[in-house]
Amino acid sequence: MxxxxxxxxxxxxxxxxxxxxxxxxxxxxxxxxxxxxxxxxxxxxxxxxxxxxxxTKAWRIFQLSGFGKPEDENERIRFLLEQGETGFIMEHDRNTGDHCYNVDHPDVVARREDVGLTGAVMQSVRDIDICMKDLPLETSFGHAGGAVVQHAPFALAGYWTVAKHRGIDLARLPGTGQSDFFLTYLGCVTKQQVPTAAGLRFNADIMEFCDKHLPRWVPVSIxxxxxxxxxxxxxxxxxxxxxxxxxxxxxxxxxxxxxxxxxxxxxxxxxxxxxxxxxxxxxxxxxxxxxxxxxxxxxxxxxxxxxxxxxxxxxxxxxxxxxxxxxxxxxxxxxxxxxxxxxxxxxxxxxxxxxxxxxxxxxxxxxxxxxxxxxxxxxxxxxxxxxxxxxxxxxxxxxxxxxxxxxxxxxxxxxxxxxxxxxxxWLHERAAENQSEDFRQQESGEQVIIGVTDHKDDISPFEVDGFMGVDDAYDVALERLQEVRRTRYEAGAGKALSELEAVCRNGNNIMPAMMDALQSEVTLGEIGDVYRSVFGDWATPIQT
Amino acid sequence: MKTAGKRILMAKTGLDGHWRGPTVVAKALRDAGFEVIMIGMARPEEVMQASIDEDVDLVGLNIGGHVDVAVRAIGMVREARPEVPIFVGGVVPPHAKRKLESLGVEVYPPGSQLPDIVAAAVRLTGAA
Amino acid sequence: MLLRCGLRGQPEILGAGMNPELEQQLQGELERARKGDRGALARLISVLERGGYGAACVERGLSARAADSYTVGITGAPGAGKSTLVNALLGEMVADAQRVALLAVDPSSPLSRGALLGDRVRMHSHAASPAVFIRSMASRGQLGGLAVATRSARRLLEACGWPLIMIETVGVGQVELDVASTTDTVVVVLNPGWGDEVQANKAGLMEVADIFVINKADKAGLEATRRDLEGALASLPQQRRPAIVETVATEGRGAVDLWAAICAHRQAIEESGELRERRLGQLRAELRGFVEAHLEVALDELFATDCADLQLAAIGRGAVDMPAAGDVLLAELWSLVNSPKRR
Structure with a gap:
């Protein structure tokens, strides 16, 4: 230099x-x-x-974790808690979760090997229950997943339903689910998403619901x-x-x-x-x-x-x-x-x-x-x-x-x-300007990144080759989805789903109906289908 | 450079929505004179159909996740447009990079610099 | 006759003259495209976009317009939601068992000549449909909302039997007149709160629009925009008054109504005979555009010779005035257009 x-x-x-x-x-x-x-x-x-x-309080060690089947994720979370993590994050598979698709949706089938790579596949309350096995819900700070706005009501209702089944008073349950606009509409734009106005409604609904029933819960985390x-x-x-x-x-x-x-x-x-x-x-x-x-x-x-x-x-x-x-x-x-x-x-x-x-x-x-x-x-x-x-x-x-x-x-x-x-x-443009400027500075040498722009020739005895999770996540998720469809009380699930659709249309708070839907073992993809028919699709701003 | 009128298809094979990388690359290619057709997240058959209908000279895939998903998309494009070169960027761990390169696909992992990517596009489209 | 007038495109191609081999190859492509080979169709559009001898060869193979094809233009300012609306409309058209071809035009950068063509991002529901052909076109310097080869691409699609063709124009913030001379039904897309725009562009809007869409109809200002629009249209006789359709394209709302309005407009102008008149007008505009494009190439060529420089120098010395120099150049242009190598 x-x-x-x-x-x-x-x-x-x-x-x-x-x-x-x-x-x-x-x-x-x-x-x-x-x-x-x-x-x-x-x-x-x-x-x-x-x-x-x-x-007074050490900062919470709070790591994003999740892959594979719900039991794989559960195992990783418990490993991290043993290592000294003081909170836990349940990451749902992004292919299914962020899009509210079941694994048999054509867009997921086309990427079946990706399923379970970015989080555990959780399509019904049964999967969420497996993922939460033996986790210290009351004494630790849990992140229920649902970072993406349209996914949050499902992920939260699932977590809360499992907690209720375990006899936990929701009024005492700590945790969060994020439901973040930055992720959903700026950072990690999904193929399909409810429009921002519907997203805002969801978040306000979650805030209201927590205000009434879950005072210790952080309803949204920007x-x-x-x-x-x-x-x-x-x-x-x-x-x-x-x-x-x-x-x-x-x-x-x-x-x-x-x-x-x-x-x-x-x-x-x-x-x-x-x-x-x-x-x-x-x-x-x-x-x-x-x-x-x-x-x-x-x-x-x-x-x-x-x-x-x-x-x-x-x-x-x-x-x-x-x-x-x-x-x-x-x-x-x-x-x-x-x-x-x-x-x-x-x-x-x-x-x-x-x-x-x-x-x-x-x-x-x-x-x-x-x-x-x-x-x-x-x-x-x-x-x-x-x-x-x-x-x-x-x-x-x-x-x-x-x-x-x-x-x-x-x-x-x-x-x-x-x-x-x-x-x-407009906000995407501001972000893109900075990215382009970063690239320019790296080219001109104003910005140095060791190993990327300079000193590129190090030899390491350790090859880091990318963790690929497990390879049966898709197959197991598909089996479990079919199992839920086969064994749930169909009339109850159908009723809960129509009630959810009615609430989506009439503008009432969606969370009570969402709780009923999860309780009745309505699946993620069915909920997504309701969203898509009621709210349509956000028109992603196209970068030019 | 004779990039004017050369057309490049840019697609994401996964359902993961990080757009930062592909957008910066698309803009750099545009600024180098290419016509860049963006189709966003696309299934293998959608990438293939667009590569036909848009009569592109090069296909750029942003991949993430499992390499087999990308391999399927590459296979379908190859079948429909065997003469069209393909290059790939995104989160590509070494084992995936080796696999893709063995298929004759150029790979640009994170940290690749834009001038190198643009130069590859110029070379692959014969615009040099 | 058209070939006689010269060949558009890059100067090096202009002198190339006949190339029977290429011509034969392109006729073969055209044959395949007519039989439904989408790859051949796509390649031929590229040939048309490149212009020159190849384009002329293809154009010669296209007969006059097929009467059973119908073209719909979608225009409106950037951000009006054209692509999303087109996506919803494609759904209606396909559901109506119609095969649809879409030409989606986006601007080329005047500096780099490159372009980002992103319309397909909004159209993933039709991305692999055999009933939908989508082609993104960069304007390549053409003003007026269309690309250089949009008109000839439309003729090619007609020749290949696409019964319904949609053209989505560049959104440049004002009404694009070119779309009116290229399509049979023109849909102008507005948003609530655009009352001022309606007022400012009143004349242009009325001239081109067959149907108005107020997209994003769930946003504030819908009523006012509708009122402004109705006010602007009040002076037209009832049967010529464009329909106004409200849509929320992101939710697919109103797409059915828009498709119905397009069908109604088509029926009305077919029955009244206006469609025939329109198509004559379109043909006239196309022919004129064709001649203009070729003249422009010749003009560029002329100004690249020292013939223009000589006249400029003479004007500089005061030896000749502007009109006289112009006459000399026009005479040169005429002989350039008629030169044997161009035939």
Whole structure:
């Protein structure tokens, strides 16, 4: 590498903020200096959600896991819990789950080998029951799956139905299911999906239902992660995430079916990405908490600290995991996890080092847990809350991110709001611009990725060859689907399904009917067929 | 380069909706003068039909998941349009890459740089 | 006669003259395409798109329009939902046991000449249907909403027995007049809240539209847009007043009504004899377009010679004025068009 390279370089943060050689007190904006006086756990919360930080509660080790048959996934989850994971995520197969298809749908049959590669196939409450076998539902924090909006009502109702069967009082059940617009309509656009307006309705229905029956459940978890990993930069991720929250809050406000404060609380568990720009990413977590306080107070007059205290789940950037020299990704995962930990998070997932090759192998999963345990146990990072607080650099970065994020938030409002930017493709264009810029910088040498743009010739004694799960997922899923059809009480299932269709059409809350449908062993694909006939298909914005 | 009027079909063989990679590649090909026909997620027979009806000079498949799904799509395109070259990108672990390359398909895994992909398209369509 | 007027396309092809072998090969392709070989049909469209001698050979093999083919144009601003509407409409047409061919036009980049053609993404329900032929076309510099070869591709499809042809134009934000001179029924797609657009384009809209679609009819502003539209159409006599159809294409809602409106319009203009007049008009526009395209090639060729440079220099010196220089060049153009190598 050129020895003088650094001298002439124009230094910027990953989101393009110009950076000075060093920072002094005078670089911190006046307002931010005033905020620095606040302690962690006190509004405006940028210094942390709890005064005791990780002393009060270590961050939750929360890894995405899932493949194969429900029993394979159950086994992996139990393995991770044994390794020290403190929450668990049930990932449903994307081919079937995201699309609400059964395995005998022609689009799935055409890709039958893919079935079970990205999550376990769960087409009825029986499958969900197998996947949840012996899991500590009440003492751990469960993610029921259903990250994609049209899938969430099914996944949640399935999880809750199984919990009920086990005698658990839903009022005491903790967990989440995400139901994320960023994933559904921006990051990972499915072949078929309910339009955004129907998606908004689903999420508001889930919020209402949880408000009544599952107060400990996080009904929706907005995942800026999925925007960021699609190309949005740090301040765009922040601005878009709160623009999304506003859509949910406005919908509840319009419905007047639950106190707005409860709705705000329902939205206050969010998901961010941690990427490689260590200080910018740490500052982003601080900025997020500050912005939530500002949004609730300015727009809705909500100041209740229990509601305005944003809780953050963070996942390290999967897109920064390289295909080349995958073991280097263990280092990347560590740095990104450190950024999140320094910024203050409640929960963390570290992408597998084999992310660019496949779903995580057992070893990659174990490493993701170990990275977090090493940080927690060996670095003393948990001792002091907001260790970066008072750094002139970090405080000014935090302030600048907040300012730019509100700017982006306003741009989204000018476009007609978050949903409108998804429908029109405006947000996709913003993400695509950044991607193209990244590629340009990699070509020009401004952006270096070890093993990809530079130092490409390493030889590793360890070949990482991509974990391929199990090979009987499709066949077993098909058998079980036929078994459900053969052995369920058909009249009950039929009645529950028509009731669900009626509710989809008449606009009432869909969740009670969805609970009945799961209880009556209605299958995923039948529910998807109802959606498709009632709501049609979202017109994916086409990139040009 | 004589890319003008050369047509490239871009399809995703899986049902996984990550569009970031294929879109960036499609734009780079457009900017190099190609006409890029995007069909999104498509089953093997849909890829094949589009490769016929659109009379393309090259087929680009974004794959993920199991290599056999891609192999089926490649087989159907080969049957219908044996003269048309195929290149592949996406999440392709080494064992899948080896298999695809043994079928005479060029593979561009994550981390491939756009100029290399564009250069391949130029070469494969005979636009050099 | 058409061949005599020269050959369109790249200059190097212009001088190529007769190539009986190629001509024979293309006639063979045409024969296969007529018999239902979709590969041959697709390749022939490419030949038409490339222009030049090959295109002329194909065009010569196409007779005048087959009376039993019918062409529907779909136009409207970008974002109006044309592709999604077309997808829903294809479903209706196919359900009505009709085979349909679609030519979907998207713009070429003026800088790179490349294009992203994404209409098929919205049409996956028909992606492998034997009853539906979809061809994406890049405009290749053609203005007016169609691609260079859209008209000849339509004639080819007719010759190959496709009873129903849809042409989806480029959405460029204004009404595309070319579609009216190429199709039998023109559907203009609007959205709620486009009252201003209706007012601003009143004359153009009324001129081309046979049917108006207000797509995204579940969005706010539907009533106002409908009112604006009805107001604009009020001056037309009842029987010439375009139907207004409301659709929510993402849900497939209204597609049945739109298909019914298209069928009704077809029946009306068939019965009144207007269809015959329209087709004469289309033929006239096509012929004119053909001549224009060839003249343009010749003009480009002329300006690439030093003949134009000489006149420019003379104008610069003040030795000759613009009209006189123009006369000289027009005479040159005439002799270029008539030169023996072009015959």
């Amino acid at each position: 050129d020895a003088n390279k650094n001298k002439d370089r124009l230094w910027k943060s990953a989101s393009g903020l110009p950076l000075q050689k060093f920072y002094s007190e005078s670089d911190v904006p006046q307002e931010q200096r005033k905020r620095m006086a606040a302690d962690p756990g006190v509004a405006p919360f940028h210094r942390g959600a709890h005064p005791g930080g990780y002393r 995942a800026g992660y999925n925007g960021a990993d699609t190309g949005l930069n740090a301040y765009q991720e922040l601005g878009a995430l709160f623009a999304n929250a506003v859509e949910y809050l406005e919908e509840i406000k319009r419905r007047k079916t639950m106190p707005l404060e409860n709705a705000a609380r329902a939205c206050s568990g969010v998901n961010f990405r941690a990427s490689m720009d260590l200080f910018e990413e740490a500052s982003k977590m601080r900025a997020a908490r500050l912005m939530w306080v500002q949004l609730l107070e300015r727009r809705y007059g909500i100041t209740n600290p229990k509601v305005a205290n944003l809780r953050i789940h963070c996942v390290t950037a999967g897109s920064r995991m390289t295909y080349q020299q995958p073991l280097n990704n263990i280092v990347r995962g560590t740095v990104m996890a450190l950024a999140a930990a320094l910024g203050g998070v409640q929960s963390l997932g570290v992408s597998g080092y084999d992310e660019a090759l496949s779903i995580p192998s057992e070893h990659a999963h174990q490493m993701s847990v170990r990275i977090q345990q090493i940080l927690q146990e060996e670095t003393n990072i948990q001792a002091v809350t907001d260790p970066l607080g008072g750094s002139w650099y970090v405080e000014s970065l935090t302030a600048e991110l907040v300012e730019r994020a509100w700017g982006f938030f306003e741009e989204i409002q000018d476009q007609g709001g978050f949903l409108a930017t998804l429908d029109s493709g």
